[in-house]
Amino acid sequence: MPSRRLFLGLPLVMAAAAARAQPATPPIFAAGAVKHAVEEVLAPLGAGAPAAAFDTVGALRDRILGGERPQFTLLSAEAIAALSARGLVPADGVVEIGRTGVALGAPAGRPVPDIATPEAFRAALLAAESIAYADPARGATAGRHVAAVIARLGLTEALAPKLRLVRFGVEGVEMASRGEVALAFSQATEIIDRPGVQLVGLLPDALQLWTIYRAAVVQDGPEARRLLALFGTEAGRAAFARIGFRPG
Incomplete structure (x- = not known):
């Protein structure tokens, strides 16, 4: 028992x-x-x-x-x-x-490309050795938008070998701060004033996504x-x- x-x-x-x-x-x-x-x-x-x-x-x-x-x-x-x-x-x-917009960051101290127009932005992506952004499958706002922009520019296949998908945008920015990638996409607020990273710029207006954030x-x-x-x-x-x- x-x-x-x-x-x-x-x-x-x-x-x-x-x-x-x-x-x-x-x-x-x-x-x-x-x-x-x-x-x-x-x-x-x-x-x-x-x-x-x-x-x-x-x-x-x-x-x-x-x-x-x-x-x-x-x-x-x-x-x-x-x-x-x-x-x-x-x-x-x-x-x-x-609100914040999607932007590009790069390792501090390095020359940065011109991304003021869609044409210049496209050329900058093609010239970059490596690019990080958040995995769209994980629901990243910037990551989903970046994937859509890359497809819209017809660069999905051309950029595939150099893309580095991360869990979320902050990780890509940290990679840029360590010099592990040439460019990192994220919300601008994840790039501005971060040690080791410089803001290349916001996406051109024609390709931009502005997102409002709220606390609840x-x-x-x-x-x-x-x-x-x-x-x-x-x-x-x-x-x-x-x-x-x-x-x-």
């Missing part, structure tokens, strides 16, 4: 152990485009700063739609709208951060509301402006 009780209790023990092994959902989900501003805003909180998970807009949106519940999230307006449509964001729990409460409560207020302070707005966010 004792062995039978032990056997019957084993699934409960295993379930409890599995639950303990599951990583807790961080209080903040934030897209790569806002990463550096989020880190700046949270820095004064020191050890008391809430943890943040950074990833592509699509990956974080899908985690929330799939059942994860951070207290607070910073994503594109389109993703926030998708969460709102499912009743996951309170109507009074959203603030606009601003997900798991409503005092802490989520404090975060919403924190990112809406003058210091919070200044942090976003410093990395290139413009009024929506």
Whole structure:
């Protein structure tokens, strides 16, 4: 009988152990485009700063739609709208951060190409030894747009050998900062004022995608509301402006 009780209790023990092994959902989900501003805003909180998970807009949106519940999230307006449509964001729990465009970064100190016109931009891509951008399959806003632009310019086959797909745009920018790629696409806010990287420029107007980003409460409560207020302070707005966010 004792062995039978032990056997019957084993699934409960295993379930409890599995639950303990599951990583807790961080209080903040934030897209790569806002990463550096989020880190700046949270820095004064020191050890008391809430943890943040950074990833592509699509990956974080899908985690929330799939059942994860951070207290607070910073994503594109389109993703926030998708969460709102499912009743996951309170109507009074959203603030606009601003907009950013897709840009090119390059290792600091190197000559940069002219990308002012679609023709110059196309020539720059053909001349580059290597190019990094976020994998469109992971829901990266800039990555999806870059893939579409490359196809639109008829360069899909020509550029294939030199493309380096990364999990999200920040990683491509970091590769450029280490000199591992000649060019890296990402949102401009992931490139501006980053050590070891220079902003080559925004995509030409005819090829550009402007994306509005918003901050939103997900798991409503005092802490989520404090975060919403924190990112809406003058210091919070200044942090976003410093990395290139413009009024929506």
